[in-house]
Amino acid sequence: MNNNTDQKTLDSMHAEHGKTVGQPFCKDAKFSTRNVDVFYADNQAIYDVSLDMGKNEVIALIGPSGCGKSTYLRCLNRMNDTIDICKVTGQLLLDGQDIYAKEQDPVLLRARVGMVFQKPNPFPKSIYDNVAYGPRIHGLTSNKAELDDLVEESLIKAGLINEVKDRLDSPGTGLSGGQQQRLCIARTIAVQPEVILMDEPASALDPIATAIIEELISELRKNYTIVIVTHSMQQAARVSQRTAYFHLGKLIEVGETNQIFTNPAHDLTEKYITGRFG
Amino acid sequence: MIDKNTMTVKVEKSLKKRYLKEKIFKSMGFISVAVAFLFLLMLISDITIKALPAFVQTQIILQVDLNEQDLGITQQSSVDEIRQVDFRRVIRAALKKQFPQVKKRKQKKDLYSLVSVGAEYQLRDLVLENREILGTTLNVTFIADDDVDALIKGAIDRNDEESGRRVKDFKLNLIETLEKHGQIEKNFNWQFFSSGDSREPELAGIKGAVLGSLYTLLVTLLMTFPVAVSAAIYLEEFAPKNRMVDFIEININNLAAVPSIVFGLLGLAVFINFFELPRSAPIVGGIVLSLMTLPTIIIASRSAIKAVPPSLREAALGLGASKMQTVFHHVFPAALPGILTGTIIGMAQALGETAPLLMIGMVAFIVDIPQSVTDPATVLPIQVYLWADSPERGFLEKTSAAILVLIAFLITMNAIAIYLRKKFEKKW
Numbered sequence: 027m028n029n030n031t032d033q034k035t036l037d038s039m040h041a042e043h044g045k046t047v048g049q050p051f052c053k054d055a056k057f058s059t060r061n062v063d064v065f066y067a068d069n070q071a072i073y074d075v076s077l078d079m080g081k082n083e084v085i086a087l088i089g090p091s092g093c094g095k096s097t098y099l100r101c102l103n104r105m106n107d108t109i110d111i112c113k114v115t116g117q118l119l120l121d122g123q124d125i126y127a128k129e130q131d132p133v134l135l136r137a138r139v140g141m142v143f144q145k146p147n148p149f150p151k152s153i154y155d156n157v158a159y160g161p162r163i164h165g166l167t168s169n170k171a172e173l174d175d176l177v178e179e180s181l182i183k184a185g186l187i188n189e190v191k192d193r194l195d196s197p198g199t200g201l202s203g204g205q206q207q208r209l210c211i212a213r214t215i216a217v218q219p220e221v222i223l224m225d226e227p228a229s230a231l232d233p234i235a236t237a238i239i240e241e242l243i244s245e246l247r248k249n250y251t252i253v254i255v256t257h258s259m260q261q262a263a264r265v266s267q268r269t270a271y272f273h274l275g276k277l278i279e280v281g282e283t284n285q286i287f288t289n290p291a292h293d294l295t296e297k298y299i300t301g302r303f304g
Numbered sequence: 305m306i307d308k309n310t311m312t313v314k315v316e317k318s319l320k321k322r323y324l325k326e327k328i329f330k331s332m333g334f335i336s337v338a339v340a341f342l343f344l345l346m347l348i349s350d351i352t353i354k355a356l357p358a359f360v361q362t363q364i365i366l367q368v369d370l371n372e373q374d375l376g377i378t379q380q381s382s383v384d385e386i387r388q389v390d391f392r393r394v395i396r397a398a399l400k401k402q403f404p405q406v407k408k409r410k411q412k413k414d415l416y417s418l419v420s421v422g423a424e425y426q427l428r429d430l431v432l433e434n435r436e437i438l439g440t441t442l443n444v445t446f447i448a449d450d451d452v453d454a455l456i457k458g459a460i461d462r463n464d465e466e467s468g469r470r471v472k473d474f475k476l477n478l479i480e481t482l483e484k485h486g487q488i489e490k491n492f493n494w495q496f497f498s499s500g501d502s503r504e505p506e507l508a509g510i511k512g513a514v515l516g517s518l519y520t521l522l523v524t525l526l527m528t529f530p531v532a533v534s535a536a537i538y539l540e541e542f543a544p545k546n547r548m549v550d551f552i553e554i555n556i557n558n559l560a561a562v563p564s565i566v567f568g569l570l571g572l573a574v575f576i577n578f579f580e581l582p583r584s585a586p587i588v589g590g591i592v593l594s595l596m597t598l599p600t601i602i603i604a605s606r607s608a609i610k611a612v613p614p615s616l617r618e619a620a621l622g623l624g625a626s627k628m629q630t631v632f633h634h635v636f637p638a639a640l641p642g643i644l645t646g647t648i649i650g651m652a653q654a655l656g657e658t659a660p661l662l663m664i665g666m667v668a669f670i671v672d673i674p675q676s677v678t679d680p681a682t683v684l685p686i687q688v689y690l691w692a693d694s695p696e697r698g699f700l701e702k703t704s705a706a707i708l709v710l711i712a713f714l715i716t717m718n719a720i721a722i723y724l725r726k727k728f729e730k731k732w
Binding site for chain 1: 544545615616619620621622624625626629634637
């Protein structure tokens, strides 16, 4: 529905919205969310967040701990469904379709919107089986050869193939932290999602592994929409085109990454990126 | 601010105290372990020492004359014909031949009671196995009576006064004569492992009870494991969190605390009286024990499932696995080692359980070795109880031996469980 919204409507929506500074909306949005509130029982974790994520864009969500950026991220593939007391209201559209609609199957949604977690969490299985698991349960390939190809292709895209091609049968948990995280990315890519959500994917990794992951993210951007939560502002600056700043459950400012880091419009954003709190 | 030096002094002072506390705790822990181990050692060694004689059997070698005319059978006789022959006569004749001086009726009775009442069946089976021995005279090794056995093993002291001795002088003379001729032997007691219960201590074996326990536990395992694991998975992963589920949870915990004899009463009322399942059978015993084991395994399985890291669930869900796929592809395999540990604890409990089985008739005296789960049977702990309750001397050592077999059974079960657990843990 937002695909063809013209600039005028966008501006007026922004004016209505009132709170968020910058450009939370974009043309040709992949994901488009409006007035999202999230409650854990009686505690409200997210207040009235409206944000668009464009096609083939990397958008970084930054903000101090507990500001709700992870919660917001987990709304996008309905991972919050697993928490009984969590309630999500507002409109969340993927390609114009409401992902919280009754007829939307969360399993199908999660196949379209992949997720990479903060801590590498490979299955206690072989490297091959880790990557092959998603395609297998979704029946994406019709024979072993196709599956082999898909696994290889995913490992190539995740930049892991050279390190593991001789030991696809060894356990995925035996890899180093950075390799495990790339394995998790390969596993996510293997399902061929449209959007990849990343929840601080490099926070448990050393600078070298982080650099590899960041390079990978820039590479993946060609084919996927990527939403990344990060605590590292350098990382946000390096990998993302747009950056959204969250504060205490509210979306304070959204803008071109360059602009956010060089010339933030909002006081809170400025204080955060200059390290005066957070 | 505290002065640097006084700070160091203070810390040093408190360090001593801290280390002392640690030392005290460590030594107390070591003592507790040592005491527990000592008790175990005492128990096992006491039982083993008492049980050892049970693994040895006293045997008497007699020369029997298997004259075909006297017996009224030939090598071509049918099995039924041979079965009808009174082999007791042959054994008595052999004893009389060896001690021709014994004439009085009471003395004859003593003479005949040197060998076990099972000797005639031993001879019959020997003839049935090889017919060629018919018509020959040969030495046969018979099981000695339990009194002879006790005397040979030293459980009855030959030097006691005759009035206080179970084996009187006349019989003692007979035994000593046999000993002098080298006709008394002590051999390993295979019979103990190959026969069922008996009123005669020298004939009683453990096989019936071992198989009874095996069948009972098999029924228990087959009944409990699928039900308990399904219940645990459902409660942990699928059940909505509401009052009804809380209520069920509390009641499962309560069930684990119900005295086991109550389950026996339930089994009697429901399975035997209402469903008319056979009395004294492992099938009923197994069902009753599975009721008792169910809460133990459910509770253990639930905590094993709870201990599976949530990141594993998230990983699967994040890839688009359904709830069911997440649980059965990832959570269940990860929880399996813990579930197996819980199962083995439950099964070990069931193996040692006596009270509920008393109520459903598994305490009966059963000679036949059970062939299936519907045959009357008894189980190891009840066999221990039955033998401990018997007045004959020979059962004393059998009781200890049965306890040893029970412990061996338990260790085997645990070993299998540990092996399985290790096997499944490897996948990590």
